Amino acid sequence: MTTRLRIAVIGAGYWGPNLARNFRGSPDWELVTICDLDAARARRVADQVGLDRIDTDLATVLADSAIDAVAIATPARTHHDIARAALAAGKHVMVEKPLADTGERGQAMVAAARERGLVLMADHTYCYTPAVLKMRELIEEGTLGEILYVDSTRINLGLVQPDVDVFWDLAPHDLSIIDFILPGGLRPTTVSAHGADPLGAGKSCVGYLMMPLAGGAIAHVHVNWLSPTKIRQMIVGGTKRTLVWDDLNPQQRLSVYDRGVDLDLQAIDGAERRDATVSYRLGDTWSPALPEREALGAMAQEFAGSIREARAPRTDGRAGLRVLSVLEAASRSLAGGGAVTPVDEPIDLATEFELAGGAR
Numbered sequence: 001m002t003t004r005l006r007i008a009v010i011g012a013g014y015w016g017p018n019l020a021r022n023f024r025g026s027p028d029w030e031l032v033t034i035c036d037l038d039a040a041r042a043r044r045v046a047d048q049v050g051l052d053r054i055d056t057d058l059a060t061v062l063a064d065s066a067i068d069a070v071a072i073a074t075p076a077r078t079h080h081d082i083a084r085a086a087l088a089a090g091k092h093v094m095v096e097k098p099l100a101d102t103g104e105r106g107q108a109m110v111a112a113a114r115e116r117g118l119v120l121m122a123d124h125t126y127c128y129t130p131a132v133l134k135m136r137e138l139i140e141e142g143t144l145g146e147i148l149y150v151d152s153t154r155i156n157l158g159l160v161q162p163d164v165d166v167f168w169d170l171a172p173h174d175l176s177i178i179d180f181i182l183p184g185g186l187r188p189t190t191v192s193a194h195g196a197d198p199l200g201a202g203k204s205c206v207g208y209l210m211m212p213l214a215g216g217a218i219a220h221v222h223v224n225w226l227s228p229t230k231i232r233q234m235i236v237g238g239t240k241r242t243l244v245w246d247d248l249n250p251q252q253r254l255s256v257y258d259r260g261v262d263l264d265l266q267a268i269d270g271a272e273r274r275d276a277t278v279s280y281r282l283g284d285t286w287s288p289a290l291p292e293r294e295a296l297g298a299m300a301q302e303f304a305g306s307i308r309e310a311r312a313p314r315t316d317g318r319a320g321l322r323v324l325s326v327l328e329a330a331s332r333s334l335a336g337g338g339a340v341t342p343v344d345e346p347i348d349l350a351t352e353f354e355l356a357g358g359a360r
Helices: 016-025 039-049 058-062 076-088 103-116 130-140 166-181 295-308 317-335 352-356
Strands: 005-010 029-035 069-072 092-096 120-123 147-157 190-196 206-212 218-224 226-238 242-246 254-262 265-268 271-274 279-286
Touching: 005 016, 005 058, 005 295, 016 029, 016 039, 016 295, 029 039, 029 058, 058 076, 069 076, 076 092, 076 103, 092 103, 092 295, 103 120, 103 317, 120 295, 120 317, 130 166, 130 226, 130 242, 130 254, 147 166, 166 190, 166 206, 166 218, 166 226, 166 317, 190 317, 206 317
Parallel strands: 005 029, 005 069, 069 092, 092 120, 147 218
Antiparallel strands: 147 226, 190 206, 206 218, 226 242, 242 254, 254 279, 265 271
């Protein structure tokens, strides 16, 4: 299938221009219009990408039968209503993170896409970077062994958001990456979140999130709007090797360390116990070669591929629900003073295509 799909970008604020630029430059897509309530803002983005048409009325866009899909880049509180309207109009939908502002609304979006046989894709952009794709590959092939821990840091002197705290603003990136690289996705049973509001902003500006993972492993996410230095780093420790991702080091984004700690098991008097002697591995460090390409371009390609091949995209609505379930549990934990809080498992919906018979 060589005919380009036609798409509208909904929202011309912070993220919309990036989506517009990538869909405009994609061989899979024809960008039809930029839709925003603010006509001047929509016109600025359209002019940046050399597009004539803009719209200020969503209904007009959704009524256009020539448009196959929409990309939503509006505040999270609006995602549900816009996505449901687009799905009802027969459009495939891509939504920037987080999928919705509540798990219940996200669940309704996934169900609506499933019922209509349409693609609902979460724009978990980092999952389409060469570095994160390589991380997933290394973990899948067993290079790291069994995962012991994930330690993620995302801090900077950033904009204090008016409608969400630092967890809902920054942590979706880290949670979506962890969900993408771990076999079986992100499925912690509990969450413990601690936040601080030293500015008196009325919301957490610094946050720490802890999650137990399968097999006794643990994940830790640190997010911060107040740091004078910018750090984007994730460490994934395994029984064989440890991987370090430094997103701000373009010369060496990934490093794999053949270093670690071994605790040998010994049988004594028929009972197995751990020996007190610790063994350290001090092996080589290497950095895999990575291609240089923009993640959003790969995301646009995946969105088109999932529509044409009638399959769920790599970051489908269910991936968005898993991230939402952790964010909601983190909010409940914060309200409880950092108490260990159960994570509500999203309903295990079959893929949109298994139940609806393929995309239209």
